[in-house]
Amino acid sequence: MSRRSLIGLATVGALLVLWYVLTMVTGTINTGRFPSPDDVWVAAGQIVAKGYANGRLHIHILHSLKLVAMGFLFAISVGVPLGLLMGWSRRAEALINPIFLVIRPIPPLAWIPLAILWLGLGDAAKIMVIFFAAFVPAVINTYTGVRNIATPIIEAARMLGTPRLALVSEVLVPAAMPSIFTGLRLALQASWTTLVAAELVGAVAGLGRILNVAQQDLYPGMILFAMIWVAILGWSTTKLLAIAEQRALPWVQVRG
Protein backbone atom coordinates (compact mmCIF):
# COMPACT_ATOMS: atom_id res chain seq x y z
CA MET A 1 0.00 0.00 0.00
CA SER A 2 1.31 3.43 -0.93
CA ARG A 3 2.22 6.07 1.61
CA ARG A 4 -0.57 8.19 0.18
CA SER A 5 -3.38 5.72 0.77
CA LEU A 6 -1.98 4.88 4.23
CA ILE A 7 -2.21 8.51 5.28
CA GLY A 8 -5.70 8.71 3.80
CA LEU A 9 -6.85 5.63 5.62
CA ALA A 10 -5.32 6.88 8.88
CA THR A 11 -7.13 10.23 8.50
CA VAL A 12 -10.50 8.60 7.90
CA GLY A 13 -9.88 6.27 10.85
CA ALA A 14 -8.87 9.18 13.08
CA LEU A 15 -11.99 11.12 12.13
CA LEU A 16 -14.18 8.13 12.99
CA VAL A 17 -12.48 7.76 16.39
CA LEU A 18 -12.81 11.51 16.98
CA TRP A 19 -16.50 11.28 16.10
CA TYR A 20 -16.97 8.45 18.62
CA VAL A 21 -15.06 10.26 21.38
CA LEU A 22 -16.70 13.67 20.91
CA THR A 23 -20.24 12.30 20.83
CA MET A 24 -20.16 9.33 23.19
CA VAL A 25 -17.30 9.86 25.65
CA THR A 26 -16.83 13.58 26.25
CA GLY A 27 -20.21 14.69 24.93
CA THR A 28 -18.71 17.80 23.32
CA ILE A 29 -21.05 17.41 20.34
CA ASN A 30 -24.71 17.55 21.27
CA THR A 31 -26.29 14.39 19.84
CA GLY A 32 -29.50 16.33 19.28
CA ARG A 33 -27.61 18.16 16.51
CA PHE A 34 -25.24 15.54 15.21
CA PRO A 35 -25.73 11.84 15.89
CA SER A 36 -23.31 9.52 17.66
CA PRO A 37 -22.24 6.27 15.92
CA ASP A 38 -24.64 4.54 18.27
CA ASP A 39 -27.57 6.70 17.07
CA VAL A 40 -26.79 5.87 13.44
CA TRP A 41 -26.61 2.18 14.32
CA VAL A 42 -30.01 2.35 16.06
CA ALA A 43 -31.51 4.24 13.10
CA ALA A 44 -30.06 1.65 10.70
CA GLY A 45 -31.55 -1.18 12.73
CA GLN A 46 -34.93 0.52 12.86
CA ILE A 47 -35.25 1.22 9.15
CA VAL A 48 -33.84 -2.12 8.00
CA ALA A 49 -36.01 -4.24 10.30
CA LYS A 50 -39.16 -2.28 11.05
CA GLY A 51 -39.20 0.45 8.43
CA TYR A 52 -39.39 4.24 8.60
CA ALA A 53 -41.26 6.83 6.55
CA ASN A 54 -43.68 4.35 4.95
CA GLY A 55 -41.28 1.52 4.26
CA ARG A 56 -38.20 -0.50 4.99
CA LEU A 57 -34.79 0.53 3.68
CA HIS A 58 -34.76 -1.69 0.60
CA ILE A 59 -38.15 -0.28 -0.51
CA HIS A 60 -36.79 3.28 -0.37
CA ILE A 61 -33.55 2.37 -2.13
CA LEU A 62 -35.28 0.45 -4.92
CA HIS A 63 -37.74 3.27 -5.37
CA SER A 64 -34.99 5.89 -5.76
CA LEU A 65 -32.91 3.64 -8.01
CA LYS A 66 -35.91 2.94 -10.23
CA LEU A 67 -36.71 6.64 -10.67
CA VAL A 68 -33.09 7.59 -11.41
CA ALA A 69 -32.81 4.76 -13.93
CA MET A 70 -36.05 5.71 -15.68
CA GLY A 71 -35.39 9.45 -15.76
CA PHE A 72 -31.78 8.95 -16.85
CA LEU A 73 -32.64 6.48 -19.63
CA PHE A 74 -35.49 8.65 -20.85
CA ALA A 75 -33.23 11.73 -20.91
CA ILE A 76 -30.34 10.08 -22.73
CA SER A 77 -32.57 8.33 -25.25
CA VAL A 78 -33.86 11.76 -26.28
CA GLY A 79 -30.71 13.79 -25.55
CA VAL A 80 -28.05 11.73 -27.32
CA PRO A 81 -29.93 11.49 -30.67
CA LEU A 82 -30.76 15.20 -30.45
CA GLY A 83 -27.09 15.99 -29.77
CA LEU A 84 -26.09 13.83 -32.75
CA LEU A 85 -28.54 15.68 -34.97
CA MET A 86 -27.47 19.14 -33.77
CA GLY A 87 -23.81 18.21 -34.05
CA TRP A 88 -24.25 16.75 -37.51
CA SER A 89 -26.26 19.49 -39.17
CA ARG A 90 -25.73 23.22 -38.84
CA ARG A 91 -29.27 23.73 -40.09
CA ALA A 92 -30.78 21.53 -37.38
CA GLU A 93 -28.63 23.32 -34.82
CA ALA A 94 -29.79 26.75 -36.01
CA LEU A 95 -33.41 25.63 -35.80
CA ILE A 96 -33.30 23.94 -32.39
CA ASN A 97 -30.75 26.09 -30.57
CA PRO A 98 -33.12 28.96 -29.62
CA ILE A 99 -35.39 26.57 -27.70
CA PHE A 100 -32.36 25.08 -26.06
CA LEU A 101 -31.08 28.53 -25.08
CA VAL A 102 -34.38 29.20 -23.27
CA ILE A 103 -34.38 25.92 -21.35
CA ARG A 104 -30.69 25.68 -20.49
CA PRO A 105 -30.31 28.54 -17.96
CA ILE A 106 -33.16 27.20 -15.81
CA PRO A 107 -31.58 25.08 -13.07
CA PRO A 108 -33.10 21.57 -13.04
CA LEU A 109 -34.30 22.02 -9.47
CA ALA A 110 -36.42 25.00 -10.55
CA TRP A 111 -38.64 22.57 -12.50
CA ILE A 112 -39.75 20.87 -9.28
CA PRO A 113 -42.73 23.16 -8.45
CA LEU A 114 -43.99 23.03 -12.04
CA ALA A 115 -43.57 19.24 -12.12
CA ILE A 116 -45.63 18.96 -8.95
CA LEU A 117 -48.34 21.21 -10.38
CA TRP A 118 -48.48 19.18 -13.57
CA LEU A 119 -47.97 15.65 -12.34
CA GLY A 120 -48.49 15.68 -8.57
CA LEU A 121 -46.20 14.12 -6.00
CA GLY A 122 -45.91 10.75 -7.73
CA ASP A 123 -43.21 9.12 -9.82
CA ALA A 124 -44.03 10.93 -13.06
CA ALA A 125 -43.10 14.33 -11.59
CA LYS A 126 -39.71 13.01 -10.46
CA ILE A 127 -39.01 11.52 -13.86
CA MET A 128 -39.85 14.85 -15.50
CA VAL A 129 -37.45 16.75 -13.24
CA ILE A 130 -34.66 14.20 -13.74
CA PHE A 131 -35.30 14.38 -17.47
CA PHE A 132 -34.62 18.12 -17.56
CA ALA A 133 -31.52 17.70 -15.38
CA ALA A 134 -29.95 14.88 -17.38
CA PHE A 135 -31.10 15.99 -20.82
CA VAL A 136 -28.92 19.12 -21.06
CA PRO A 137 -25.50 17.51 -20.39
CA ALA A 138 -26.40 14.58 -22.65
CA VAL A 139 -27.18 16.92 -25.56
CA ILE A 140 -24.25 19.30 -25.07
CA ASN A 141 -21.57 16.63 -24.80
CA THR A 142 -22.87 14.55 -27.69
CA TYR A 143 -23.04 17.70 -29.78
CA THR A 144 -19.45 18.64 -28.88
CA GLY A 145 -18.28 15.11 -29.63
CA VAL A 146 -19.75 15.17 -33.13
CA ARG A 147 -18.46 18.67 -33.84
CA ASN A 148 -14.92 17.68 -32.92
CA ILE A 149 -14.68 14.81 -35.41
CA ALA A 150 -12.03 15.68 -37.99
CA THR A 151 -13.58 16.78 -41.30
CA PRO A 152 -11.49 14.39 -43.47
CA ILE A 153 -13.08 11.41 -41.68
CA ILE A 154 -16.59 12.63 -42.52
CA GLU A 155 -15.61 13.49 -46.08
CA ALA A 156 -13.97 10.11 -46.63
CA ALA A 157 -17.04 8.29 -45.36
CA ARG A 158 -19.35 10.29 -47.59
CA MET A 159 -17.08 9.97 -50.64
CA LEU A 160 -17.27 6.20 -50.20
CA GLY A 161 -21.04 6.50 -50.33
CA THR A 162 -21.68 5.35 -46.77
CA PRO A 163 -25.45 5.06 -46.25
CA ARG A 164 -26.98 7.46 -43.72
CA LEU A 165 -27.65 4.88 -41.02
CA ALA A 166 -24.18 3.39 -41.28
CA LEU A 167 -22.70 6.88 -41.14
CA VAL A 168 -24.35 7.41 -37.76
CA SER A 169 -23.61 3.98 -36.31
CA GLU A 170 -20.14 3.46 -37.82
CA VAL A 171 -18.67 6.95 -37.87
CA LEU A 172 -20.47 9.54 -35.74
CA VAL A 173 -21.27 7.49 -32.65
CA PRO A 174 -17.90 5.71 -32.28
CA ALA A 175 -15.92 8.91 -32.88
CA ALA A 176 -18.05 10.93 -30.45
CA MET A 177 -18.18 8.14 -27.85
CA PRO A 178 -15.65 9.53 -25.31
CA SER A 179 -17.50 12.82 -25.25
CA ILE A 180 -20.89 11.07 -25.06
CA PHE A 181 -19.70 9.16 -22.00
CA THR A 182 -18.61 12.39 -20.36
CA GLY A 183 -22.17 13.62 -20.93
CA LEU A 184 -23.62 10.45 -19.46
CA ARG A 185 -21.49 10.80 -16.34
CA LEU A 186 -22.59 14.40 -15.81
CA ALA A 187 -26.19 13.43 -16.57
CA LEU A 188 -26.10 10.66 -13.99
CA GLN A 189 -24.74 12.96 -11.28
CA ALA A 190 -27.39 15.54 -12.11
CA SER A 191 -30.05 12.82 -11.94
CA TRP A 192 -29.12 11.93 -8.38
CA THR A 193 -28.99 15.52 -7.15
CA THR A 194 -32.37 16.38 -8.60
CA LEU A 195 -34.00 13.17 -7.46
CA VAL A 196 -32.97 13.79 -3.85
CA ALA A 197 -34.23 17.36 -4.07
CA ALA A 198 -37.52 16.34 -5.66
CA GLU A 199 -38.07 13.67 -3.03
CA LEU A 200 -37.26 16.15 -0.27
CA VAL A 201 -39.96 18.49 -1.55
CA GLY A 202 -42.55 15.75 -1.53
CA ALA A 203 -42.67 12.01 -2.12
CA VAL A 204 -44.23 8.79 -0.86
CA ALA A 205 -40.99 6.79 -0.76
CA GLY A 206 -37.28 7.14 -1.53
CA LEU A 207 -34.11 8.38 0.13
CA GLY A 208 -35.23 12.02 -0.01
CA ARG A 209 -38.45 11.00 1.70
CA ILE A 210 -36.43 9.46 4.58
CA LEU A 211 -34.43 12.70 4.86
CA ASN A 212 -37.61 14.76 4.85
CA VAL A 213 -39.40 12.74 7.55
CA ALA A 214 -36.22 12.51 9.66
CA GLN A 215 -35.84 16.29 9.46
CA GLN A 216 -39.38 16.80 10.72
CA ASP A 217 -38.89 14.20 13.46
CA LEU A 218 -35.57 15.85 14.51
CA TYR A 219 -33.89 12.46 14.14
CA PRO A 220 -30.17 13.11 13.40
CA GLY A 221 -29.24 9.41 13.35
CA MET A 222 -31.67 8.73 10.53
CA ILE A 223 -30.61 11.87 8.63
CA LEU A 224 -26.98 10.77 8.60
CA PHE A 225 -27.90 7.20 7.70
CA ALA A 226 -29.93 8.39 4.70
CA MET A 227 -27.09 10.72 3.63
CA ILE A 228 -24.66 7.80 3.71
CA TRP A 229 -26.99 5.90 1.38
CA VAL A 230 -27.26 8.87 -0.96
CA ALA A 231 -23.46 8.80 -1.23
CA ILE A 232 -23.26 5.00 -1.63
CA LEU A 233 -25.81 4.92 -4.45
CA GLY A 234 -24.30 7.95 -6.20
CA TRP A 235 -20.86 6.39 -5.97
CA SER A 236 -21.84 2.91 -7.11
CA THR A 237 -23.88 4.04 -10.12
CA THR A 238 -21.01 6.32 -11.21
CA LYS A 239 -18.63 3.37 -10.82
CA LEU A 240 -20.92 1.18 -12.89
CA LEU A 241 -20.92 3.74 -15.66
CA ALA A 242 -17.10 3.98 -15.51
CA ILE A 243 -16.89 0.20 -15.92
CA ALA A 244 -19.24 0.36 -18.91
CA GLU A 245 -17.08 3.14 -20.37
CA GLN A 246 -13.92 1.11 -19.91
CA ARG A 247 -15.58 -1.82 -21.70
CA ALA A 248 -16.85 0.33 -24.54
CA LEU A 249 -13.66 2.36 -24.98
CA PRO A 250 -10.72 0.20 -23.97
CA TRP A 251 -8.29 2.70 -25.51
CA VAL A 252 -9.34 5.59 -23.27
CA GLN A 253 -7.96 6.08 -19.78
CA VAL A 254 -11.11 6.46 -17.63
CA ARG A 255 -10.86 8.66 -14.57
CA GLY A 256 -12.42 7.01 -11.51
Added chain:
Amino acid sequence: MRLDPRLPIPRNESLLLGAIGFFAFLGLWSGIAASGFVPRSFLPAPWEVADRFTHLLTNTFAGFTLPQHLASSFGRYAMGFGLAAVIGIPLGLMMGWFRWLDDMVTPVFDALRFIAPIAWVPFAALWFGTGIGGPIMIIFSGAFPPCVINAYRGARYVERHLIEAAEMLGTRSFRMITEVLLPASIPSIVAGLRVAAGLGWQSLVGAELIVASSGVGYMMVQGQSAVSTTTVVAGMVAIGIIGVLIDVALRAFERGVRRARGLD
Protein backbone atom coordinates in the same frame (compact mmCIF):
# COMPACT_ATOMS: atom_id res chain seq x y z
CA MET B 1 -21.08 19.52 -53.08
CA ARG B 2 -21.36 19.93 -49.32
CA LEU B 3 -19.88 16.75 -47.97
CA ASP B 4 -19.75 17.83 -44.37
CA PRO B 5 -23.04 19.36 -43.11
CA ARG B 6 -21.22 20.48 -39.96
CA LEU B 7 -19.51 23.27 -41.86
CA PRO B 8 -20.94 26.77 -41.27
CA ILE B 9 -23.99 27.90 -43.19
CA PRO B 10 -24.61 31.50 -44.34
CA ARG B 11 -25.42 33.87 -41.48
CA ASN B 12 -28.77 34.90 -42.96
CA GLU B 13 -29.92 31.33 -43.24
CA SER B 14 -28.86 30.56 -39.71
CA LEU B 15 -30.70 33.63 -38.34
CA LEU B 16 -33.81 32.75 -40.32
CA LEU B 17 -33.82 29.15 -39.08
CA GLY B 18 -33.26 30.39 -35.52
CA ALA B 19 -36.22 32.75 -35.79
CA ILE B 20 -38.38 29.94 -37.20
CA GLY B 21 -37.37 27.66 -34.33
CA PHE B 22 -38.05 30.29 -31.69
CA PHE B 23 -41.43 31.33 -33.06
CA ALA B 24 -42.47 27.74 -33.64
CA PHE B 25 -41.79 27.11 -29.96
CA LEU B 26 -43.74 30.18 -28.86
CA GLY B 27 -46.52 29.41 -31.35
CA LEU B 28 -46.87 25.83 -30.21
CA TRP B 29 -46.99 26.91 -26.57
CA SER B 30 -49.54 29.68 -27.26
CA GLY B 31 -51.57 27.40 -29.52
CA ILE B 32 -51.90 24.63 -26.97
CA ALA B 33 -52.69 27.12 -24.20
CA ALA B 34 -55.28 29.01 -26.28
CA SER B 35 -56.91 25.91 -27.76
CA GLY B 36 -58.47 24.97 -24.42
CA PHE B 37 -57.40 21.34 -24.64
CA VAL B 38 -55.55 21.79 -21.38
CA PRO B 39 -56.85 23.95 -18.51
CA ARG B 40 -55.33 27.43 -18.33
CA SER B 41 -54.36 26.83 -14.70
CA PHE B 42 -52.26 23.95 -16.03
CA LEU B 43 -50.55 25.63 -18.95
CA PRO B 44 -50.80 29.44 -19.01
CA ALA B 45 -50.11 31.23 -22.28
CA PRO B 46 -46.79 33.12 -22.70
CA TRP B 47 -48.52 36.53 -22.44
CA GLU B 48 -50.20 35.49 -19.18
CA VAL B 49 -46.78 34.63 -17.74
CA ALA B 50 -45.44 37.98 -18.94
CA ASP B 51 -48.42 39.73 -17.32
CA ARG B 52 -47.85 37.91 -14.07
CA PHE B 53 -44.15 38.73 -14.19
CA THR B 54 -44.76 42.47 -14.50
CA HIS B 55 -47.50 42.25 -11.86
CA LEU B 56 -45.08 40.59 -9.42
CA LEU B 57 -42.51 43.33 -10.00
CA THR B 58 -44.62 45.80 -8.03
CA ASN B 59 -47.12 43.63 -6.10
CA THR B 60 -46.34 41.33 -3.21
CA PHE B 61 -46.76 37.57 -3.33
CA ALA B 62 -45.82 35.37 -0.36
CA GLY B 63 -44.95 38.51 1.60
CA PHE B 64 -42.68 40.32 -0.87
CA THR B 65 -42.47 41.61 -4.43
CA LEU B 66 -40.38 39.69 -6.94
CA PRO B 67 -37.40 42.08 -6.72
CA GLN B 68 -37.46 41.75 -2.92
CA HIS B 69 -37.53 37.95 -3.18
CA LEU B 70 -34.65 38.11 -5.65
CA ALA B 71 -32.68 40.44 -3.39
CA SER B 72 -33.12 38.06 -0.49
CA SER B 73 -32.06 35.09 -2.66
CA PHE B 74 -29.09 36.99 -3.97
CA GLY B 75 -27.92 38.01 -0.49
CA ARG B 76 -27.86 34.38 0.63
CA TYR B 77 -26.19 33.37 -2.60
CA ALA B 78 -23.42 35.97 -2.29
CA MET B 79 -22.68 34.91 1.28
CA GLY B 80 -22.65 31.16 0.57
CA PHE B 81 -20.57 31.62 -2.55
CA GLY B 82 -18.19 34.08 -0.87
CA LEU B 83 -17.67 31.72 2.06
CA ALA B 84 -16.95 28.82 -0.31
CA ALA B 85 -14.35 30.90 -2.17
CA VAL B 86 -12.72 32.30 0.99
CA ILE B 87 -12.32 28.85 2.57
CA GLY B 88 -12.01 26.71 -0.57
CA ILE B 89 -9.30 28.58 -2.46
CA PRO B 90 -6.73 28.73 0.39
CA LEU B 91 -7.46 25.08 1.22
CA GLY B 92 -6.92 24.05 -2.40
CA LEU B 93 -3.66 26.03 -2.63
CA MET B 94 -2.38 24.56 0.62
CA MET B 95 -3.29 21.06 -0.58
CA GLY B 96 -1.31 21.79 -3.72
CA TRP B 97 1.78 22.73 -1.69
CA PHE B 98 1.76 20.45 1.37
CA ARG B 99 1.81 16.80 0.33
CA TRP B 100 0.65 15.56 3.73
CA LEU B 101 -2.41 17.81 3.67
CA ASP B 102 -3.30 16.55 0.18
CA ASP B 103 -2.96 12.93 1.35
CA MET B 104 -5.14 13.64 4.38
CA VAL B 105 -7.92 15.71 2.86
CA THR B 106 -8.38 14.08 -0.56
CA PRO B 107 -9.92 10.77 0.66
CA VAL B 108 -12.33 12.60 2.97
CA PHE B 109 -13.19 15.01 0.18
CA ASP B 110 -13.78 12.16 -2.30
CA ALA B 111 -16.16 10.48 0.11
CA LEU B 112 -18.15 13.67 0.78
CA ARG B 113 -18.28 14.58 -2.91
CA PHE B 114 -20.87 11.90 -3.58
CA ILE B 115 -23.34 13.37 -1.14
CA ALA B 116 -25.56 15.62 -3.26
CA PRO B 117 -25.42 19.19 -1.83
CA ILE B 118 -29.16 19.13 -1.41
CA ALA B 119 -28.92 16.10 0.91
CA TRP B 120 -27.39 18.47 3.49
CA VAL B 121 -30.73 20.24 3.81
CA PRO B 122 -31.95 18.44 6.97
CA PHE B 123 -28.70 19.14 8.85
CA ALA B 124 -28.57 22.69 7.51
CA ALA B 125 -32.05 23.30 8.88
CA LEU B 126 -31.18 21.65 12.18
CA TRP B 127 -27.91 23.55 12.68
CA PHE B 128 -28.58 26.95 11.16
CA GLY B 129 -32.35 27.23 10.90
CA THR B 130 -34.46 27.98 7.89
CA GLY B 131 -33.95 31.75 7.79
CA ILE B 132 -30.61 32.63 6.30
CA GLY B 133 -28.06 30.20 7.78
CA GLY B 134 -29.55 26.98 6.41
CA PRO B 135 -29.71 28.05 2.76
CA ILE B 136 -26.20 29.55 3.01
CA MET B 137 -24.84 26.19 4.11
CA ILE B 138 -26.47 24.46 1.12
CA ILE B 139 -25.04 27.01 -1.33
CA PHE B 140 -21.68 26.59 0.36
CA SER B 141 -21.77 22.81 -0.06
CA GLY B 142 -22.58 23.24 -3.75
CA ALA B 143 -19.94 25.87 -4.51
CA PHE B 144 -17.12 24.59 -2.27
CA PRO B 145 -15.81 21.57 -4.26
CA PRO B 146 -15.02 23.42 -7.53
CA CYS B 147 -13.23 26.17 -5.55
CA VAL B 148 -10.99 23.61 -3.83
CA ILE B 149 -10.41 21.42 -6.88
CA ASN B 150 -9.43 24.24 -9.23
CA ALA B 151 -7.15 25.98 -6.74
CA TYR B 152 -5.51 22.61 -6.09
CA ARG B 153 -5.07 21.84 -9.79
CA GLY B 154 -3.75 25.33 -10.43
CA ALA B 155 -1.19 24.97 -7.65
CA ARG B 156 -0.12 21.51 -8.77
CA TYR B 157 0.51 22.60 -12.34
CA VAL B 158 2.65 25.65 -11.57
CA GLU B 159 5.79 25.41 -13.65
CA ARG B 160 8.59 23.70 -11.77
CA HIS B 161 11.24 26.29 -12.54
CA LEU B 162 9.16 29.02 -10.84
CA ILE B 163 9.01 26.99 -7.65
CA GLU B 164 12.67 26.01 -7.87
CA ALA B 165 13.70 29.62 -8.40
CA ALA B 166 11.67 30.73 -5.38
CA GLU B 167 13.11 27.89 -3.31
CA MET B 168 16.65 28.82 -4.31
CA LEU B 169 15.97 32.29 -3.03
CA GLY B 170 14.93 30.81 0.31
CA THR B 171 11.16 31.43 0.06
CA ARG B 172 9.24 29.88 2.98
CA SER B 173 5.97 27.97 2.64
CA PHE B 174 3.66 30.89 3.47
CA ARG B 175 5.14 33.28 0.93
CA MET B 176 5.47 30.46 -1.58
CA ILE B 177 1.70 29.98 -1.44
CA THR B 178 0.73 33.66 -1.41
CA GLU B 179 3.30 34.96 -3.86
CA VAL B 180 4.06 32.08 -6.21
CA LEU B 181 1.26 29.52 -6.23
CA LEU B 182 -1.65 31.96 -5.89
CA PRO B 183 -0.70 34.31 -8.73
CA ALA B 184 0.25 31.42 -10.98
CA SER B 185 -3.06 29.61 -10.32
CA ILE B 186 -5.37 32.58 -10.89
CA PRO B 187 -6.65 31.44 -14.32
CA SER B 188 -7.54 28.01 -12.97
CA ILE B 189 -9.13 29.52 -9.85
CA VAL B 190 -11.28 31.89 -11.89
CA ALA B 191 -12.47 29.00 -14.08
CA GLY B 192 -13.37 27.16 -10.87
CA LEU B 193 -15.29 30.16 -9.56
CA ARG B 194 -17.44 30.13 -12.68
CA VAL B 195 -18.34 26.47 -12.19
CA ALA B 196 -18.93 27.14 -8.48
CA ALA B 197 -21.22 30.07 -9.28
CA GLY B 198 -23.44 27.86 -11.44
CA LEU B 199 -23.60 25.03 -8.92
CA GLY B 200 -24.20 27.48 -6.07
CA TRP B 201 -27.10 29.14 -7.89
CA GLN B 202 -28.63 25.73 -8.55
CA SER B 203 -28.22 24.71 -4.90
CA LEU B 204 -29.77 27.98 -3.76
CA VAL B 205 -32.92 27.25 -5.74
CA GLY B 206 -33.12 23.78 -4.21
CA ALA B 207 -32.54 25.09 -0.72
CA GLU B 208 -35.21 27.74 -1.04
CA LEU B 209 -37.74 25.21 -2.27
CA ILE B 210 -37.30 23.25 0.93
CA VAL B 211 -36.06 25.54 3.71
CA ALA B 212 -36.67 29.25 3.45
CA SER B 213 -39.26 31.84 4.30
CA SER B 214 -38.40 34.28 1.53
CA GLY B 215 -36.56 34.20 -1.78
CA VAL B 216 -37.57 33.34 -5.30
CA GLY B 217 -37.60 29.57 -4.63
CA TYR B 218 -39.94 30.14 -1.69
CA MET B 219 -42.16 32.28 -3.90
CA MET B 220 -42.40 29.39 -6.38
CA VAL B 221 -43.34 26.89 -3.68
CA GLN B 222 -46.06 29.24 -2.46
CA GLY B 223 -47.22 29.68 -6.06
CA GLN B 224 -47.37 25.91 -6.38
CA SER B 225 -49.51 25.51 -3.22
CA ALA B 226 -51.82 28.27 -4.49
CA VAL B 227 -52.03 26.48 -7.89
CA SER B 228 -50.78 29.67 -9.51
CA THR B 229 -48.87 28.23 -12.47
CA THR B 230 -48.12 31.71 -13.79
CA THR B 231 -46.26 32.58 -10.56
CA VAL B 232 -44.23 29.37 -10.79
CA VAL B 233 -43.26 29.98 -14.43
CA ALA B 234 -42.52 33.67 -13.73
CA GLY B 235 -40.18 32.47 -10.95
CA MET B 236 -38.44 30.11 -13.37
CA VAL B 237 -37.97 32.97 -15.81
CA ALA B 238 -36.49 35.21 -13.09
CA ILE B 239 -34.13 32.43 -11.94
CA GLY B 240 -33.03 31.83 -15.53
CA ILE B 241 -32.34 35.52 -16.15
CA ILE B 242 -30.28 35.97 -12.97
CA GLY B 243 -28.40 32.75 -13.73
CA VAL B 244 -27.46 34.05 -17.18
CA LEU B 245 -26.42 37.43 -15.75
CA ILE B 246 -24.16 35.78 -13.17
CA ASP B 247 -22.56 33.65 -15.87
CA VAL B 248 -22.08 36.61 -18.22
CA ALA B 249 -20.45 38.66 -15.43
CA LEU B 250 -18.06 35.84 -14.51
CA ARG B 251 -17.23 35.11 -18.13
CA ALA B 252 -16.28 38.77 -18.60
CA PHE B 253 -14.20 38.60 -15.42
CA GLU B 254 -12.48 35.43 -16.62
CA ARG B 255 -11.74 36.99 -20.01
CA GLY B 256 -10.34 40.08 -18.29
CA VAL B 257 -8.08 37.98 -16.08
CA ARG B 258 -6.87 35.87 -18.99
CA ARG B 259 -6.17 38.94 -21.07
CA ALA B 260 -4.29 40.64 -18.22
CA ARG B 261 -2.16 37.49 -18.07
CA GLY B 262 -1.56 37.48 -21.80
CA LEU B 263 -3.18 34.04 -22.09
CA ASP B 264 -5.60 34.95 -24.86
